[in-house]
Amino acid sequence: xxxxxxxxxxSDLHISGxxxxxxxxxxxxxxxxxxxxQSDGSFSGVAFGKHLNILQKGELLIFKNTSKEDFESxxxxxxxxxxxxxxxxxxxxxxxxxxxxxxxFYGIRVLNQEPWETLVSFVISQQNNIKRIKLxxxxxxxxxxxxxxxxxxxxxxxxxxxKLSVSDFEELGTGYRAKYLDRxxxxxxxxxxxxxxxxxxxxxxARKELLKIxxxxxxxxxxxxxxxxxxxxxxxxxVWMKRVMKNYPNGLPECFSGVEGIAQQYLFHYQRTDVKx
DNA sequence: GTCCAGGCATGCA
DNA sequence: TGCATGCATGGA
Numbered sequence: 587x588x589x590x591x592x593x594x595x596x597s598d599l600h601i602s603g604x605x606x607x608x609x610x611x612x613x614x615x616x617x618x619x620x621x622x623x624q625s626d627g628s629f630s631g632v633a634f635g636k637h638l639n640i641l642q643k644g645e646l647l648i649f650k651n652t653s654k655e656d657f658e659s660x661x662x663x664x665x666x667x668x669x670x671x672x673x674x675x676x677x678x679x680x681x682x683x684x685x686x687x688x689x690x691f692y693g694i695r696v697l698n699q700e701p702w703e704t705l706v707s708f709v710i711s712q713q714n715n716i717k718r719i720k721l722x723x724x725x726x727x728x729x730x731x732x733x734x735x736x737x738x739x740x741x742x743x744x745x746x747x748x749k750l751s752v753s754d755f756e757e758l759g760t761g762y763r764a765k766y767l768d769r770x771x772x773x774x775x776x777x778x779x780x781x782x783x784x785x786x787x788x789x790x791x792a793r794k795e796l797l798k799i800x801x802x803x804x805x806x807x808x809x810x811x812x813x814x815x816x817x818x819x820x821x822x823x824x825v826w827m828k829r830v831m832k833n834y835p836n837g838l839p840e841c842f843s844g845v846e847g848i849a850q851q852y853l854f855h856y857q858r859t860d861v862k863x
Numbered sequence: 864g865t866c867c868a869g870g871c872a873t874g875c876a
Numbered sequence: 877t878g879c880a881t882g883c884a885t886g887g888a
Contacts, residue, residue, distance in 0.1 A: 616869060617869090708869075711868090711869050711870090712868090712869075712870040712871065713867090713868060713869090713870050713871080713883080713884090713885095714868055714869080714870090714884095714885080714886095715867075715868040715869085715886085715887075716868080716869075717868095717886090717887075718868080718885070718886065718887080719868090719869080721886090722885095756884085759884085759885060759886085760884080760885090761883075761884025761885050762871090762882090762883045762884050762885090763870095763871090763883095763884080764884090766871085766872095800871095800872085801870095801871065801872085802871085803870060803871050803872085804870085804871095805869070805870055805871085806869085806870070806871080809869065822869065823869090824868090824869040824870080825867090825868075825869075825870090826869070827869080854869075858869090
């Protein structure tokens, strides 16, 4: 289970005894696009309008300049430290194809990101590569987010983006997705699309609602559901996962039930890094 | 130069 | 309902 210890040391927060957690893999496996590795091996990013620097040393996590309150109300859940990943990994590893993927990339966690940021990010992600997705999102935040501390920017909210034009989005390099982003921002800002309501629905109902959004298809909907709406049963299939699916001609194994999306993250990374054999 | 990337909307059968 | 096609951009 999660028997970690939380200690304040000067202005930092040290979390020790963290099992089944790999920070670098979790932040760099194509689910989040705003974390950058620093020269000391730590990662810096922004979520919930706050800048965070975090460093992992084995089973120790160091949250720089972080209060216990912020850890408990924000980061604990964001990094899924309230979920028993040891148990999940053990369970899905009953499947012989995923077992080496889980072993090789042990500690990848599905983050609990914010719905709006996740939905926008994955609309941008379509027919795009991870490096360029990060570049575009970085431009979006620098240009339209709020500067927190002189160098870090928040992810711009729907209200702010609803005031832009299609060509403003095009200038960010979003290409043909600009019109999708324009309509999405206006829809959420006007209340026509309610992400809170969608989050409260069942997986199937939530997916149905997301699919109504212009520019959101099966793949983007599933990514948003998994990474931003906490539906761990959502199972995104992209070009990489299509290759993986050849190994499951009869559908997904029973041991993935309820955490198909978490299993997917291991399979996706395994396939993408191409380290088999 | 060509191919590809965490796809989707559209038109047509 | 299912399939072919066009679509922006930049790195390999």
